[in-house]
Amino acid sequence: MGRPRSYSREAVVEKAMGVFWQNGYKATSISDVVRETGLNTASMYKEFGDKEGLFSAALDHYRDHVIGPRYRILIDNPNLEGVEMFLRNVFLGAAKSEYKGCLMMNHLAQKHVISPEAAEQVGAFCAEVESLVEAALRNAQADGDIGPDKDTAQLASFLVFCVHGTVLYGRHDEKKHVIPNFYDMIMREIRE
Amino acid sequence: MGRPRSYSREAVVEKAMGVFWQNGYKATSISDVVRETGLNTASMYKEFGDKEGLFSAALDHYRDHVIGPRYRILIDNPNLEGVEMFLRNVFLGAAKSEYKGCLMMNHLAQKHVISPEAAEQVGAFCAEVESLVEAALRNAQADGDIGPDKDTAQLASFLVFCVHGTVLYGRHDEKKHVIPNFYDMIMREIRE
DNA sequence: TTTATTTTAAAATAAATGTTTTAAAACTAA
DNA sequence: TTAGTTTTAAAACATTTATTTTAAAATAAA
Numbered sequence: 004m005g006r007p008r009s010y011s012r013e014a015v016v017e018k019a020m021g022v023f024w025q026n027g028y029k030a031t032s033i034s035d036v037v038r039e040t041g042l043n044t045a046s047m048y049k050e051f052g053d054k055e056g057l058f059s060a061a062l063d064h065y066r067d068h069v070i071g072p073r074y075r076i077l078i079d080n081p082n083l084e085g086v087e088m089f090l091r092n093v094f095l096g097a098a099k100s101e102y103k104g105c106l107m108m109n110h111l112a113q114k115h116v117i118s119p120e121a122a123e124q125v126g127a128f129c130a131e132v133e134s135l136v137e138a139a140l141r142n143a144q145a146d147g148d149i150g151p152d153k154d155t156a157q158l159a160s161f162l163v164f165c166v167h168g169t170v171l172y173g174r175h176d177e178k179k180h181v182i183p184n185f186y187d188m189i190m191r192e193i194r195e
Numbered sequence: 196m197g198r199p200r201s202y203s204r205e206a207v208v209e210k211a212m213g214v215f216w217q218n219g220y221k222a223t224s225i226s227d228v229v230r231e232t233g234l235n236t237a238s239m240y241k242e243f244g245d246k247e248g249l250f251s252a253a254l255d256h257y258r259d260h261v262i263g264p265r266y267r268i269l270i271d272n273p274n275l276e277g278v279e280m281f282l283r284n285v286f287l288g289a290a291k292s293e294y295k296g297c298l299m300m301n302h303l304a305q306k307h308v309i310s311p312e313a314a315e316q317v318g319a320f321c322a323e324v325e326s327l328v329e330a331a332l333r334n335a336q337a338d339g340d341i342g343p344d345k346d347t348a349q350l351a352s353f354l355v356f357c358v359h360g361t362v363l364y365g366r367h368d369e370k371k372h373v374i375p376n377f378y379d380m381i382m383r384e385i386r387e
Numbered sequence: 388t389t390t391a392t393t394t395t396a397a398a399a400t401a402a403a404t405g406t407t408t409t410a411a412a413a414c415t416a417a
Numbered sequence: 418t419t420a421g422t423t424t425t426a427a428a429a430c431a432t433t434t435a436t437t438t439t440a441a442a443a444t445a446a447a
Contacts, residue, residue: 004415005423029221030308033405043425044406054405104304111366112301116222126367133370160373161380168360174303175318178325181352188353188384196445197393225435235396236436246435 012050013064015040020061020069024106028058028117055118062124065106077135083143086136086162087190093166094183097173104170111167133163140193149194158193165189204242205256207232212253212261216298220250220309247310254316257298269327275335278328278354279382285358286375289365296362303359325355332385341386350385357381 018040022031033054037044051057073096076088096102103109107125114122137159143149149158165185173179210232214223225246229236243249265288268280288294295301299317306314329351335341341350357377365371 004421006413006425008424027221027305027308029219030305032403034403043427045408045426046424048406049424108363109304111363112296112304113219113222114366116219126369129367130370157373157376160370161377164360164364164374164377165357167363168356171300171303171359171363172356174306175321177318178322178352181349182356184349185353185356192380192384196391198395198443200394224433226433235394237395237397237438240436241394 008046010040010042010046015042015047015050016057016060016064017068019057020064020106023058023061024065024103024109027113028110028121029113033057055121058117059121059124062106062121062128066124066128070105070107074132074135077139081135081139081142082146083139083148083194085139086143086193089136089139090162090165090186090189093169094186097169097179097182100176102173102179104173105166108167108170129163132166133159136162153193162189162193200238202232202234202238207234207239207242208249208252208256209260211249212256212298215250215253216257216295216301219305220302220313221305225249247313250309251313251316254299254313254320258316258320262297262299266324266327269331273327273331273334274338275331275340275386277331278335278385281328281331282354282357282378282381285361286378289361289371289374292368294365294371296365297358300359300362321355324358325351328354345385354381354385 019036022035022039025031026035033044033047036042036057037047040047047057051060073092074089076092077085079085080088107128110117110121110125114125117125137155140149140153140155140158144151144153144155149155169182172182211228214227214231217223218227225236225239228234228249229239232239239249243252265284266281268284269277271277272280299320302309302313302317306317309317329347332341332345332347332350336343336345336347341347361374364374
């Protein structure tokens, strides 16, 4: 009963996420989001509580619907080939001219500007990616695709470290074209 | 003639830089800077023009007085040992509990939030570091410390890429302790 | 001492920010 | 039809923001 809502929560979150991704949390105003989504502030606050709640919902949406498919590669291929495809995919994304980085990692440099809850979402996301990579590398080791003496946890950390590097280095429009060249270096370091 | 100024420009810039480093450009208000420096807004605006001018001065100060000494290692030791010391130094900085990243690279994810001039300062700084590393690696190659078939420009890019990775990955308080382990991996990739 | 000049402290401004309130609109159940 | 409920549109709110103005304070030269 009551007046029916004129919006879809998911559509609103999707657009809000886009604004946060583009501008970052602090440089995004509620007005920006209202303008982009067409939703009024009252409904916005009723649905999400406050700006932090909206950002938190945007982070969840990003994990579940935007970046999820990208690291699904690691779930579907929990082995060396999966890791290779994953890294190629990350590099491919960074090559685009409109590259915006990663909504999560973009906010690492402003960890204390976002809410503690959001900061934890970011941390948990990165940890999750790392553990997926590690699982794949453990299998790769069992497959004999990487040396038996290799520390898979450390290799996984290094790979995610390089993803972080991509997120930042990929912002140099004039330099990012070299990133794909790092693929062989990184994979060699993992294999041998 | 006229009333003598009660502040030292350099001291003001130094403190302002600290606030920008801690909070980032967008999350730093002039009030924050005024509170920290003790300088009044009128003198602030007379000296720096506007917030962007102040930030620009802070970036210059960072380059010339804070981070300069760190990559002076590369000037004083333009060879493989210099590159090794430089990287160890970067990793050492990230190990600190109060690690704040790099004032320049911290703002790469918000390149369009800062002024075009500031964005250029950031880009120029990173390019400068990279060219210093490359010069050192070219010498290292001449010294026979790295393979004659190695692409020194690409290796320099990779090293700076890893510095970018450090700046972001170093924000994971629970994970950053693994970063020093990457030293051997990266240097091996450069050497062999 | 006066005048000119510059900095300072403090107040003022205008716009933007995050958030809340008010009242009208759109629906359901009685 | 009415009463009850929820969403909406619009305005209102208090705070913060970047910036400017005003007037007092501190100096040097005339």
